[in-house]
Amino acid sequence: MNVLVIVLFLSAFLLTRVTILRTAVIVLLLQSLAVAAACVVLGLETSQFHMYLAALLTIIIKAGYIPAALFKIVGRLRREREQNPILSPNYTSLTAALAIVLAYGLIDQALPGVVTRNALAAAIALLLIGLLIIMVRRQAVMQIVGLITMENGIYLLGLSVVKGLPLVIEFGVFLDILVAAVVLVILTYRLKISFLSTDTTQLRKLKG
Amino acid sequence: MQVLMYLIVIIPLVGALLSYVQKNRNGLRIVNFVASVAMTGLALVLVYQTARHGALRYGMFYIDELSGLLLTVVSILTLTATLYSFSYMEREVVQGHLAAARLPGYYAMLNILSFTMVAVLLVENLGLMWVAVEATTLASALLVAFQLNRTAIEAAWKYVMVCTVGICFALLGTILLYYTQVNVAGSAIEALSWLQLAALSERLDPVMVKLAFIFILIGYGTKAGLAPMHTWLPDAHSQAPSPVSGLLSGSLLSCAMYVIIRNLIIVQNTLGQAFGQYLLIGFGLLSVAIAIPFILLQHDIKRLLAYSSVEHMGLITLGLGIGTPLAVYGALLHIFNHAVAKSALFYLAGDITQEYHTKHILRIRGLITAMPLTGTLFMLFIIAAVGVPPFGIFTSKMTITWASFAAGQPVLGFFILLLLSGIFAGMIFYCAKMVLGAPAQPVRKAQSGALSQIAFLLSFLIIAGAGIYLPTWFNGMLLRAAALVSGGGY
Numbered sequence: 001m002n003v004l005v006i007v008l009f010l011s012a013f014l015l016t017r018v019t020i021l022r023t024a025v026i027v028l029l030l031q032s033l034a035v036a037a038a039c040v041v042l043g044l045e046t047s048q049f050h051m052y053l054a055a056l057l058t059i060i061i062k063a064g065y066i067p068a069a070l071f072k073i074v075g076r077l078r079r080e081r082e083q084n085p086i087l088s089p090n091y092t093s094l095t096a097a098l099a100i101v102l103a104y105g106l107i108d109q110a111l112p113g114v115v116t117r118n119a120l121a122a123a124i125a126l127l128l129i130g131l132l133i134i135m136v137r138r139q140a141v142m143q144i145v146g147l148i149t150m151e152n153g154i155y156l157l158g159l160s161v162v163k164g165l166p167l168v169i170e171f172g173v174f175l176d177i178l179v180a181a182v183v184l185v186i187l188t189y190r191l192k193i194s195f196l197s198t199d200t201t202q203l204r205k206l207k208g
Numbered sequence: 209m210q211v212l213m214y215l216i217v218i219i220p221l222v223g224a225l226l227s228y229v230q231k232n233r234n235g236l237r238i239v240n241f242v243a244s245v246a247m248t249g250l251a252l253v254l255v256y257q258t259a260r261h262g263a264l265r266y267g268m269f270y271i272d273e274l275s276g277l278l279l280t281v282v283s284i285l286t287l288t289a290t291l292y293s294f295s296y297m298e299r300e301v302v303q304g305h306l307a308a309a310r311l312p313g314y315y316a317m318l319n320i321l322s323f324t325m326v327a328v329l330l331v332e333n334l335g336l337m338w339v340a341v342e343a344t345t346l347a348s349a350l351l352v353a354f355q356l357n358r359t360a361i362e363a364a365w366k367y368v369m370v371c372t373v374g375i376c377f378a379l380l381g382t383i384l385l386y387y388t389q390v391n392v393a394g395s396a397i398e399a400l401s402w403l404q405l406a407a408l409s410e411r412l413d414p415v416m417v418k419l420a421f422i423f424i425l426i427g428y429g430t431k432a433g434l435a436p437m438h439t440w441l442p443d444a445h446s447q448a449p450s451p452v453s454g455l456l457s458g459s460l461l462s463c464a465m466y467v468i469i470r471n472l473i474i475v476q477n478t479l480g481q482a483f484g485q486y487l488l489i490g491f492g493l494l495s496v497a498i499a500i501p502f503i504l505l506q507h508d509i510k511r512l513l514a515y516s517s518v519e520h521m522g523l524i525t526l527g528l529g530i531g532t533p534l535a536v537y538g539a540l541l542h543i544f545n546h547a548v549a550k551s552a553l554f555y556l557a558g559d560i561t562q563e564y565h566t567k568h569i570l571r572i573r574g575l576i577t578a579m580p581l582t583g584t585l586f587m588l589f590i591i592a593a594v595g596v597p598p599f600g601i602f603t604s605k606m607t608i609t610w611a612s613f614a615a616g617q618p619v620l621g622f623f624i625l626l627l628l629s630g631i632f633a634g635m636i637f638y639c640a641k642m643v644l645g646a647p648a649q650p651v652r653k654a655q656s657g658a659l660s661q662i663a664f665l666l667s668f669l670i671i672a673g674a675g676i677y678l679p680t681w682f683n684g685m686l687l688r689a690a691a692l693v694s695g696g697g698y
Contacts (some may be wrong), residue, residue: 194361
């Protein structure tokens with residue numbers, strides 16, 4: 001489990017540094033695989049069949065379909081990359097490090113002595129770093145990656161606090177993420193067609 | 209009853225499927241007319257039965273007086289939005305804003321949106337509720353982007369991003385609530401069933417519940433358009449096709465508010481009323497206050513209405529925050545009145561923008577000569593929306609303010625009145641500018657389609673009627689729903 005936590009931290013850090021969209025999607029893919037592996041580990045510990053199913057769903061949706069869709073769109077956005085991000089990679093990494101410290105601090109405050117301390121901290125750090133990326137990156141694809149990172153964080157949190165949600169709800173959550181990704185990819189295509197670029201800072205016409 | 213409940217959920221889905229495969233324009237009309245009338249009729253029967261005989265539960269479906277009220281709102285608005293869509297979308301096609309081939313897609317999405325909203329109201333589970341609320345965002349996002357021009361895509365992108373991030377926090381809060389439930393209920397758990405959570409609420413861990421509620425309020429508050437998370441709202445509401453704007457503003461915001469209320473009931477039992485009250489009053493006051501400058505200096509007719517929605521949602525939150533049975537009664541009544549009046553206003557604004565080819569307030573002149581029926585109704589609905597008697601919104605705004613004085617918070621009541629007068633000034637000023645006077649250029653007299661006129665008049669009858677007389681069963685349902693919220697417990 002600790003290895004996986006390290007992989008997750010690493011993926012979050014890498015996301016703060018990448019400026020090439022394709023690399024960001026690869027990192028996201030690795031991160032989702034680590035979350036799926038965490039499901040399997042928990043399944044081995046608790047011997048619940050439910051966990052393996054969750055791992056399978058994670059692989060199909062978050063490590064399969066969503067990265068595939070993102071790769072496809074990134075392939076059409078050859079000239080797009082994260083230029084002049086709102087917060088430079090160095091500062092973003094620094095903020096991410098602070099987020100990890102904050103995550104450990106929160107866990108020790110709210111749930112002192114919890115067994116899954118590291119996994120929980122990773123979950124909260126992913127959540128915060130995902131949010132950070134949505135806020136400080138201009139590219140639509142980077143924001144989608146940030147959103148899925150956030151979602152991975154919440155999923156990991158559920159996994160380490162309550163061993164995952166009941167199956168029906170979990171199915172629903174996965175379905176929503178899938179549809180959300182589809183909707184966002186469609187909108188990104190439309191951004192490219194209408195604005196000739198997927199830089200979201202162009203979206204500032206609606207005001208007041 | 210059980211069959212009725214399943215039918216209400218299934219009919220919109222069937223409607224969506226049939227609309228999607230329909231090539232013929234008349235066939236599309238018939239399918240949607242039948243589906244919306246059937247759904248509305250059945251839903252109202254179900255609500256009436258609930259009001260008469262109390263809560264009903266079948267498996268994971270549940271309806272009580274509170275969800276009954278919201279189901280009334282959603283079903284009435286589904287009907288009026290569908291009726292209005294016929295003339296609005298056809299005129300969009302005629303005016304060349306839209307290809308006729310895209311109409312089946314529009315109606316299919318509209319039906320899916322009503323399906324997701326009904327699902328929010330009928331499931332007895334906080335987790336599934338979350339799933340349904342997120343589904344409403346996704347279903348409506350493509351409708352917001354439906355025009356596919358730059359501004360529509362900008363609005364849709366902001367809408368999905370802001371609301372999905374917000375709703376992620378709500379999921380976090382829901383997971384934390386589940387954690388407290390697991391700790392208390394052990395093996396006898398019905399995961400995230402709010403009936404069980406409310407029953408156990410006195411034994412839940414207060415610190416965790418507090419944390420959970422903050423996340424939940426921020427998350428669903430984003431969806432309900434509470435300030436300062438309301439930024440997506442004016443964009444999405446102004447860019448969506450008008451029938452969709454009406455649905456978003458009237459029923460989608462109300463559905464998000466409903467989910468907050470369900471969580472509030474549990475939280476109040478665990479922590480007492482004070483904690484939730486401070487948060488809700490804070491968000492409520494801020495939402496009402498933040499709307500004022502945007503209403504006083506507005507150039508876009510639909511954004512004007514959207515900010516008025518922010519104000520109304522703030523007022524509902526305030527009512528919930530004051531927390532006495534009277535205040536909650538006022539807030540619930542306000543949900544109903546707001547939905548009917550605001551949706552009709554958005555429909556009328558749609559007719560107006562189609563006629564004048566602009567949303568710019570200063571370019572719209574002399575509505576009352578150019579479009580007599582639409583202009584008159586627009587003025588009447590604006591007057592209703594700012595809370596002038598004898599319309600329903602007067603009653604609910606009055607009740608909330610009165611409850612604030614009665615609950616021993618005269619300063620709050622004074623503030624509410626002050627803020628409302630600011631809103632009143634802005635709305636009436638712009639409304640008078642648009643409706644009165646002579647048209648800048650001669651406009652030929654235009655009429656909206658017969659079905660959409662029926663939708664306007666239906667809304668008008670309801671909002672005028674609600675100010676004068678509420679049917680006994682409806683009033684009883686409201687009173688019991690208010691007792692559920694302020695009394696805590698099912």
